[in-house]
Amino acid sequence: MSLYEQLQARQEQARPIRIGMIGAGKFGTMFLAQAIRIPGIHLVGVVDLSPSAALSNMELVGWSAEQICKTSLADAAKSGRTHVGDDWEALVSHPEIEIIIECTGNPDAAVRHCLKAFEAGKDVINVTVEADAFCGVGLARRAEAAGVLYSMAYGDQPALACELVDWARTCGFGVVAAGRGHKWLPHYRQSTPDTVWDHWGLTREQAERGRLNAKMFNAFLDGSKPAIESAAIANSTGLDAPENGLLFPPGGIDDVPNLMRPRSEGGVLERKGLVEVASCLTTDGKQIPHDIRKGVWVCFEGDTEYLRNCFEEYKVVTDTTGRYMCNYKRWHLIGLELGYSVASLALRREPTGVSKDFRADVAALAKRDLLPGEKLDGEGGFTVSGLLVPAEKSVREGLLPLGLAHEIKLIRPVKAGTAVRWEDVEVPKTGDAYLLRKEIERLGAASANSPETGNVERAFEKEHG
Incomplete structure (x- = not known):
């Protein structure tokens, strides 16, 4: 039914x-x-x-x-x-x-x-x-x-991407990469709520008509939301974050199979099994036709000659070798689709996506030189944006998660373009979010060093029964 x-x-x-x-x-x-x-x-x-x-x-x-x-x-x-x-x-x-x-x-x-x-x-x-x-x-x-x-x-795009990954795996395909689309140029990293509409593609009048929150929309533009949603996809699907952050390669839907394959085969990925984001703009700012800016995609593999022959016989769009193809949902309708959850x-009794492990994290990255005494204002604001990193790297290097970079004071200077660390800020150590995050970090470190636990999920099961 x-x-x-x-x-x-x-x-x-x-x-x-x-x-x-x-x-x-x-x-x-x-x-x-x-x-x-x-x-x-x-x-x-x-x-x-x-x-x-x-x-x-x-x-x-x-x-x-x-x-x-x-x-x-x-x-x-x-x-x-x-x-x-x-x-x-x-x-x-x-x-x-x-x-x-x-x-x-x-x-x-x-x-x-x-x-x-x-x-x-x-x-x-x-x-x-x-x-x-x-x-x-x-x-x-x-x-x-x-x-x-x-x-x-x-x-929201993470749940839709999780659905596509599940579809591919349930059909028997190996997932090479998955993610969402975005409108991206490198200088958007420094965008603030004062400049967001200049880049977004809406007039201020249209934004006011829709009662749109400039800070929230700037979180999309400056790379924070793509990092956040990519982390959610990774932690839910078992895919990983790229070692040095998202690349935002430019391409339309039909470019995804060529882009989202390993570098050794002509793509942009350091290896198979990653999350990534495709940009709808060329590097010189031109719009790419048939883009995936507002949607999600999964790139999967025809790893046998028979599967590749099927791709060819049914005239699906693949990469140049015929080995990789993608499926996608071009649009997401945000809160209009929430009734499905x-x-x-x-x-x-089935969630529409749920985090199973701690594989990816989003670190707070300084938009400009930050000084002691300043307060961080979180994603989409004037001080920091979000950088996707592997969770193990985030914990090892003591990086401050973007989700906790709200209304906390800096006690050390941080240079523009560098990650904020726990040691750089004064964080209240009593809140539910802080305590839960520290519990995850502790259990994550334990699982990384113990073959008995294996991952954060099993570590939680062991500690909480």
């Missing part, structure tokens, strides 16, 4: 999937636009730091006053309406809610929300991939220990 048919059945049985959502920004608002159209779900509550802004966004996408419950979550659960407030702890602990959607975009808050939801026996869909990038395996292990499910958000988690 299809997910949609199962949703319809839940609607007919008056047994909707009951959801709570934390954060009603752009991603959350896109889901709100679809939630009123999907049968078999009930959004019991929405919480946001600004309930009035959440209500405004709901009105923007078609919610009526009759669909809002102004009294309480309990009344909303009974009436089928939706309560809007600012108390996330009440939402997480409400007994009628089955799934929490974490949609704040704040990695420190997201970790705290996820852990509390697990303790309350709730499944979680984590839209805040920034948190997943630096401690996703820890969140997945905590969810498993609590007997609940933890999932990436369908509609809700249905998959509740009805199939």
Whole structure:
């Protein structure tokens, strides 16, 4: 039975999937636009730091006053309406809610929300991939220990890429590389919220019409989001990060098989089994036709003569040797597709992507010379961007994860273009996100040195039962 048919059945049985959502920004608002159209779900509550802004966004996408419950979550659960407030702890602990959607975009808050939801026996869909990038395996292990499910958000590129990797492997193909597209030129690394729209391809008026957050969109442009999402893909699929960061090779969809093969065979990869990002711009800034900027891809291998003959017979596009080809999803629709995660988690008990190991990390890279006393402002801001690195290298060199580079003070100078290290900053050592990350680093170091544990996932199982 299809997910949609199962949703319809839940609607007919008056047994909707009951959801709570934390954060009603752009991603959350896109889901709100679809939630009123999907049968078999009930959004019991929405919480946001600004309930009035959440209500405004709901009105923007078609919610009526009759669909809002102004009294309480309990009344909303009974009436089928939706309560809007600012108390996330009440939402997480409400007994009628089955799934929490974490949609704040704040990695420190997201970790705290996820852990509390697990303790309350709730499944979680984590839209805040920034948190997943630096401690996703820890969140997945905590969810498993609590007997609940933890999932990436369908509609975001990591979940879609994971789906393609799973498709290829399930069909019997060896995966050579996987990733997403992007609009990239090297000088975008220094972009700030003040310059983002000049490069993005929108006017300031269009950005204001869409209520777009300049800092969030700049995180895409300056390389932070591609690094974050590539780390999430790697940690979920068992692929690795390139040793020296993403290369952003320029190419369209049909160029992927030639690009995403080992250098020894004419491609850009240092070896098979990596994540990478394809740029939609040539090195001189010209648009490449039939690009994959807004989508995801998987490059796989026809490693026998028979498979390569099949590629040829069915006229698929391969690399020049006929050995490598790709499959792709050209577009991702962000929050408009999130309902698929809700249905998959509740009805199939299957996450749409989940971190299984700590293979890749995103380090904070200085955009300019930084001085002691300055505060870092996280991804998309004025001070740092994200650099994808192998997790082992990140831990060994003491690199500060981008997800924790928010509102923390520098105590040492950091030169432009170099990574910020733990020793360069003053970090509060009590937060949930910090403690979980340090637990992952400790277990990762132990697993790297112990054949008994083998990886971080098994180390968690050993420590947490």
